[in-house]
Amino acid sequence: MKYRIQHNTRYHYSLPVSHCYNLAYVLPRATERQRVEDIKITISPKVSGHTQHTDYFGNHFLQFAIEKDHSELDVSITSELLIKENTHNINLDFGTPCAYVKYLLQNSKDWETLSAREFMLDSPMVQQHADLADYAAPSFANDRPFLSAVLELTQRIFSEFVYDPQFSDVATPLADVLKHKRGVCQDFAHLAIGCLRSLGYPARYVSGYLETLPPPGQEKLVGADATHAWFAVYSPGEGWYEFDPTNNTLTGSQHITTAWGRDYSDVTPxxxxxxxxxLSPQLSVSVDVQRIPEDVIQGL
Incomplete structure (x- = not known):
């Protein structure tokens, strides 16, 4: 599938801004199932200069500065990319048991496993805690296939927590999310990561987009899409697998990756x-994920 993504961010300030220096994680990254075809960057007012860089985790980000008075900042990113469809079903009921995953994480000398172990550590927005371990533990019996246990945790978060955009913001503690069982996609991704790390497993935060489809017979509204977040977990010998607790699923061709890191703070848009x-600048964000018809992309 080919997608065109339009991501617009606008800040309106009550008083003029004389200088601003920014980092933007809004450039989709290339992955095994995702190929970036084109990116167009438009920033207003005119920037002093912008450059693209690659961070420690392999994400591409944009760095720019504006060094003149302005009362609004507009950042518009248009991306086109190809996504591979899932061509086979994954049976998570077969695989490495939880106890052996822990053994391999502690004893394997494989480079990918050694690299994944850094995602077992605390990060600025996700700290290990006994309450998180207690919540997740019933799903992770020693002899149970590890990825099957992760899927059950994903399903439990989906069924036991309420999606509530009014409950949380970027500063809401994870303990409050667990206590009140409410939050948004960012919170649910952090919750799953915290649970897994508290049990001794590596997990990372993934940011991106999710294509949404309108009800049958209705047109898709402009700006109806949004940024999205999910998590990935590592199993030695099996690799990284991505799960979306907000939608109770493994990620598929409608999930488009922008960046990944330890938590949201590593990949803030x-x-x-x-x-x-x-005080209190006004922020508005609009995202459109548009699928480009097959007849347009034939021959690519």
Missing amino acids: LKGVIFGGG
């Missing part, structure tokens, strides 16, 4: 430093 601007 837009962050930086401003001088001026007043």
Whole structure:
């Protein structure tokens, strides 16, 4: 499948901003199932300069500065990319048992496994805690296939937690999410990561987009899509697998990856430093994920 993604971010300030310096994680990354075809970047007002870099985790990010007075900042990213469809079903009821996964994580000298172990550590927004381990533990019997246990954890978060955009923001503690059983996709990804790390397994945060489809007979609304988040877990010898607890599924061809890291703080879509601007700038974000018809992409 080929997608065109339009991601627009606008800040409106109550007072002029004299300088701003920004990092933007809004450039889709190339993966085994995802190929980036084109990216167009439009920033207003005119920037002093922008450059693209690759971070420690292999993500591409945009760095730019504006060094003149402005009351609004508009960042528009248009991306086109090809996504491989899932061509086979994965049976998670067969695979490495939980106890042996832990053994391999501690004893394997395989480079991929050694690299994955850093995702067992605490990160700024996800710290290990006994309450998280207690919540997840019933799914992770020693002799149970590990990926099957992760799928059950995903299903439990989906069924036991309420999606509530009014409950949380980026600063809401994970303990509050667990206590009140409410949150959004970012919270549910952090919760699953915290549970897995608290049990001694590596897990990372994945940001991106999810194509949404309108009800039958209705047109898709402009800006109806949104940024999305899910998590990936590593099993030695089996690799990384991605799960979406907000939608109770493994990721598929409608999940489009932008970046991954330890948690949200590593891959914030837009962050930086401003001088001026007043209090409480107004933020608006619009995302459109458009599927390009097959007859357009034949021959690619």
